Amino acid sequence: MSGGYEKLKRHDLKLLIENLYGLEVRNMQEGDRGILVYTDRGIKRLKGTESDEAKILFSASAYEHVCNNGFRQISCINRTLNGSCHMKYDKNNYILQDFTKGRVYEANTAEAAAVAGKALAELHKAGEYFIPAPGSRARVDWGKWMEKFKANSISLKKYKELIYLKEKKSEIDKLFLENIDEFLEKMQYAHGLLKESGYLDKVRQSMSCNQITHGEFKKHAIFEGDPEGVFITNFEECSYDICEFDIATLLESFSGKNKDELAAAAAEAYSDVKPLDEGSMKIIKAFLIYPKRFFKVSESIYGRRKNYNEIELAQKLARSIKREKKKEEVIRFLDFGR
Amino acid sequence: MRMELFMEENRQSDREFLGGYNLDVKLFEAMGFKVKQIIPVRSVYRIVTDKGFYCLKRLRFPMEDMDFIFSALEHLKGKGFNNAYDIVKQENGDDFISFKGDKYFLTQWIDGRECDFMNPMDLDAAIEVLARLHNASEGFAPVVCPPDRCWYGKWPEYFNDRIEEMKQMKEQVLEKPEKSEIDRIYLDYADMCINDGEEALQILSKTDYRSLSEEAAVKKSFIHHDFAHHNIIHTFDGRIYAVDFDYCIMDIRMHDVGSLILRNMKKSNWDTDKAMDILGSYDRRNPVSSTELKVLVPFFLFPQDFWMISRQYYIERKDWDEEDFADKMSTKSEYTLMRKKFIEEFEKRI
Numbered sequence: 001m002s003g004g005y006e007k008l009k010r011h012d013l014k015l016l017i018e019n020l021y022g023l024e025v026r027n028m029q030e031g032d033r034g035i036l037v038y039t040d041r042g043i044k045r046l047k048g049t050e051s052d053e054a055k056i057l058f059s060a061s062a063y064e065h066v067c068n069n070g071f072r073q074i075s076c077i078n079r080t081l082n083g084s085c086h087m088k089y090d091k092n093n094y095i096l097q098d099f100t101k102g103r104v105y106e107a108n109t110a111e112a113a114a115v116a117g118k119a120l121a122e123l124h125k126a127g128e129y130f131i132p133a134p135g136s137r138a139r140v141d142w143g144k145w146m147e148k149f150k151a152n153s154i155s156l157k158k159y160k161e162l163i164y165l166k167e168k169k170s171e172i173d174k175l176f177l178e179n180i181d182e183f184l185e186k187m188q189y190a191h192g193l194l195k196e197s198g199y200l201d202k203v204r205q206s207m208s209c210n211q212i213t214h215g216e217f218k219k220h221a222i223f224e225g226d227p228e229g230v231f232i233t234n235f236e237e238c239s240y241d242i243c244e245f246d247i248a249t250l251l252e253s254f255s256g257k258n259k260d261e262l263a264a265a266a267a268e269a270y271s272d273v274k275p276l277d278e279g280s281m282k283i284i285k286a287f288l289i290y291p292k293r294f295f296k297v298s299e300s301i302y303g304r305r306k307n308y309n310e311i312e313l314a315q316k317l318a319r320s321i322k323r324e325k326k327k328e329e330v331i332r333f334l335d336f337g338r
Numbered sequence: 339m340r341m342e343l344f345m346e347e348n349r350q351s352d353r354e355f356l357g358g359y360n361l362d363v364k365l366f367e368a369m370g371f372k373v374k375q376i377i378p379v380r381s382v383y384r385i386v387t388d389k390g391f392y393c394l395k396r397l398r399f400p401m402e403d404m405d406f407i408f409s410a411l412e413h414l415k416g417k418g419f420n421n422a423y424d425i426v427k428q429e430n431g432d433d434f435i436s437f438k439g440d441k442y443f444l445t446q447w448i449d450g451r452e453c454d455f456m457n458p459m460d461l462d463a464a465i466e467v468l469a470r471l472h473n474a475s476e477g478f479a480p481v482v483c484p485p486d487r488c489w490y491g492k493w494p495e496y497f498n499d500r501i502e503e504m505k506q507m508k509e510q511v512l513e514k515p516e517k518s519e520i521d522r523i524y525l526d527y528a529d530m531c532i533n534d535g536e537e538a539l540q541i542l543s544k545t546d547y548r549s550l551s552e553e554a555a556v557k558k559s560f561i562h563h564d565f566a567h568h569n570i571i572h573t574f575d576g577r578i579y580a581v582d583f584d585y586c587i588m589d590i591r592m593h594d595v596g597s598l599i600l601r602n603m604k605k606s607n608w609d610t611d612k613a614m615d616i617l618g619s620y621d622r623r624n625p626v627s628s629t630e631l632k633v634l635v636p637f638f639l640f641p642q643d644f645w646m647i648s649r650q651y652y653i654e655r656k657d658w659d660e661e662d663f664a665d666k667m668s669t670k671s672e673y674t675l676m677r678k679k680f681i682e683e684f685e686k687r688i
Contacts, residue, residue: 053377131574134391134449135377135384143457147606154607200458207459210574240451 013089017046020080020087021096033233036099043099044078048092049236054137056095059236060085061133062212066235071126073119073225074232075100095236105222105230108256110265116222117266119230120214120250121273124243127212139215139239143203145287146194152295153187156180159302172301172314179321183291190290197282199242206242215239217246218253244280248287251330259326260333285334288327293320365437369444370429380568384447391447392426396440398584402484404441408433409480410560410586419474421467421579423448448579453570455602462619464570467578468562468598469623472591475560489589491551494542497636500645501535504528507652519664524648527671531641534674542636546629547590554590561594563587566601592630595620596637604673608680614687631688638681643670 014025017037024040034047049056060077067076077085078096086093107113132138160180163173205211214221215237225231247270254262267284270276276284297320301313366373366387375386376394383394397404414422425433426444434443453460489496508528511521562569563585571579599613606612620626647670650656651663 054379134447135386136449138451140451140454140457142454143459144454147456147458147609147612150609151605151607154609158607203457203459 013046016087016089017096020084021078022081037096045097045099046094047097048094049086051093051236052137053086053093054135055139056086056093056236058132058136058138059238060095061136062127062130062238063235065130065212066123066126069126069128071123073230074123074235100223100225100231100233102224102231104220105224107219107222107254107262107266108258110258110261113254113262113266114269115230116250117247117269118273119222119232120217120246120266121270123214123232124211124246124274127238128209130210130212130240139237141213141215141239141241141245142207143200145245146191146199149187149191149194149286149290152299153184153191155303156184156187156295156298159298160184162302170310172310172317175314175317175321176298176301179294183294183324186289186291187295190286193282193286193289197286198279199283199286202242202244202279202283206240211240211243212238213241213243213246214249215241215246217249219255242283243274244276244283245287247276247280248284251284252288252327254330255326259329263330263333281334285331288331288334291320291324294324296320360438360440362437365435365442368435368437369442391449393423393445393447394442395445396442397434400484401441402482403487404434404443405482406480406484406487407583407586410475410478411583413478414471414474417474417477419470421470421577422583423579423581445581448571448573448581450571450573450577450579453567453572453578455567455605458615460570460572461602461616463572463578464565464567465598465616465619466623467570467580468565468594469620471562471580472559472594472624476557478558478560478588483588487587489587489593490555491548493547493637494539497535497539497542497640500640500642501532501539503649503653504532504535504641504645507648508532510652518660520651520660520667523664523667523671524652527644527674528648531644531671531674534639534641534678535645538636538639541639542633545632545636547633550590550592550629550633555588558588559591560586560588561591563589563594563597565594565598590630590633591624592626592633592637595626596634599634600638600677603677603680608676610680610683610687613680613684617688628688634688635681635685638677638684641674643673646670 010028013035014028017023017025017039023037023044025037026040027038029036029038031045034045037044037046051059056077060079063074063076066074075098078098079085080087086095088094105112105116107116160177163169163177166173169177214232214235216234217232221232221234223231223233247267250266251263254266256262267276267281294317297313297316301317361376361383363373366385371387371389373385373387377384377386379393381395385392385394399407408425411422411425415424423445426446427433428435434441453464455461455464507524511517511524511528514521517525562580562583564582565580569580569582571581573579595617599616602612602616603609617626617631647663647666650658651667
């Protein structure tokens with residue numbers, strides 16, 4: 001194969017897929033998101049994954065759960081003839097899914113944004129009462145955000161103090177110092193908002209119904225589906241969490257000048273299927289206000305200090321600041337839009 | 339095997355330990371079932387058999403230690419503590435099976451998710467289990483208690499031993515003509531950590547630690563000694579289990595409580611509010627005396643992480659990646675600085 005999958009030997013792979021899945025492979029072609037496998041039972045997509053077997057089993061059973069609960073706009077992970085959810089090739093794990101043609105969904109009108117919001121609500125409804133297959137390793141994000149916000153703001157304060165102690169400050173240091181106070185304030189505000197908005201009650205509710213969420217519900221996870229519909233991908237990152245996290249991720253991914261309008265339409269369409277109360281809106285706002293990109297880049301610069309490339313990191317930091325500021329329009333909708 | 343003061347998560351040693359398993363079909367035949375799948379999970383194997391799911395463990399301690407562990411589990415069960423796993427007896431009634439020089443045992447497999455200490459609900463549930471475990475542990479009278487499993491009154495001795503070791507390691511590093519990155523980190527922190535250790539020892543001598551130990555000895559209580567998030571399993575139908583009692587010892591309960599706080603502090607950037615919440619939550623279930631609280635101060639001050647990682651490098655000479663070691667050494671050394679600020683705040687609030 002060429003590109004990202006160049007180490008794979010086409011013939012070996014063909015035989016392996018045929019033997020494990022009982023399919024007749026007619027052709028294979030590398031695509032954007034894996035290898036397209038043309039079989040006697042339709043086109044499949046073979047995708048490499050860094051997850052171990054237990055994690056794959058968790059997401060495979062989540063896929064099956066939402067499908068069995070009537071959410072069909074998703075493509076389950078195919079099982080092998082002996083029931084396994086993955087195949088191993090050259091020490092790496094791969095999953096095979098049905099391929100769906102289509103482009104990344106363009107949610108640039110209120111109507112289109114509403115379709116995405118509705119699909120997410122339906123996915124969440126289908127994701128209730130999820131119990132994974134035995135032996136799964138669950139990804140769980142229940143209840144961690146409040147503490148994470150607090151711990152991360154302590155880390156940023158620590159970095160700030162360390163930079164002040166430096167005699168000679170680099171360009172990154174200067175950029176960091178120019179913005180840190182504003183972001184620290186946002187972090188504290190987001191933490192306070194979660195605390196006062198009944199975040200833990202929402203977690204309790206979500207835990208009581210074993211709510212599975214998408215975990216990465218942004219633009220690239222939504223594809224154009226059948227007429228006027230959407231198709232959801234990248235469900236492999238699914239986790240137990242509150243639904244508000246996915247909603248915030250969706251609202252944040254809207255771009256263009258009418259972001260606030262799109263966010264309003266998506267939230268309203270979501271709420272028609274799965275009602276959102278005032279507490280939910282505040283939690284979504286907290287997730288949006290929290291400067292996760294800025295923290296992530298700062299952490300890689302001052303915390304982990306790995307792969308340190310000054311120019312690249314300075315660009316990353318500048319980009320993260322820009323993107324944090326772009327969220328403000330969506331946040332404004334949450335303040336005034338409802 | 340040396341017992342540590344409090345346990346650290348260590349995936350490297352898990353992998354090394356798993357490598358020592360002799361997974362032979364004949365082992366499973368001797369256990370009386372057919373194995374369909376074997377999956378490594380931390381330091382054990384989850385095995386899927388024709389008779390259900392099990393957890394396979396290799397005995398990692400001498401037989402008298404295993405007898406101690408098995409009888410501790412029996413004791414908890416007898417006292418109505420249903421949050422621990424059951425040992426699956428072999429066909430001949432034994433708790434374990436011998437195979438090619440090793441001994442293995444089976445427990446029921448508990449399917450669920452690991453506890454997340456960042457989730458306040460999970461943490462509270464874990465504290466509830468710990469408090470009940472401590473209560474149920476009282477009255478434990480094992481037939482044999484291996485010397486390494488009896489820690490009543492031994493903290494000063496262990497503190498002392500570790501301080502001496504840190505001093506010896508320092509000498510060893512100073513004698514090296516060329517210093518590596520790890521050596522430099524060690525020397526940067528060694529004096530401070532040795533001082534902290536000595537200060538911890540001194541503070542401990544001024545507490546009522548001895549009488550607390552004597553009380554615990556009279557009550558015959560034991561502790562889990564490895565109450566990490568991955569040893570607390572939440573099933574999806576709402577039950578909670580404490581697993582892996584391999585390191586249980588006879589000691590005062592503040593050892594477990596202090597370790598739980600430290601584990602949380604490392605994740606929460608040494609947030610004193612959280613430490614107080616944990617103590618408050620435990621205290622609601624099992625009232626904690628002011629004497630017990632005071633013992634926590636030297637426990638927190640002792641540079642356990644620094645001593646342990648240095649020991650693994652300079653004495654045990656673990657065959658781990660040098661860069662990983664340097665990273666770990668650096669992180670754990672920084673804990674020493676952060677824990678000092680935390681202790682200052684903690685002392686004001688207790």
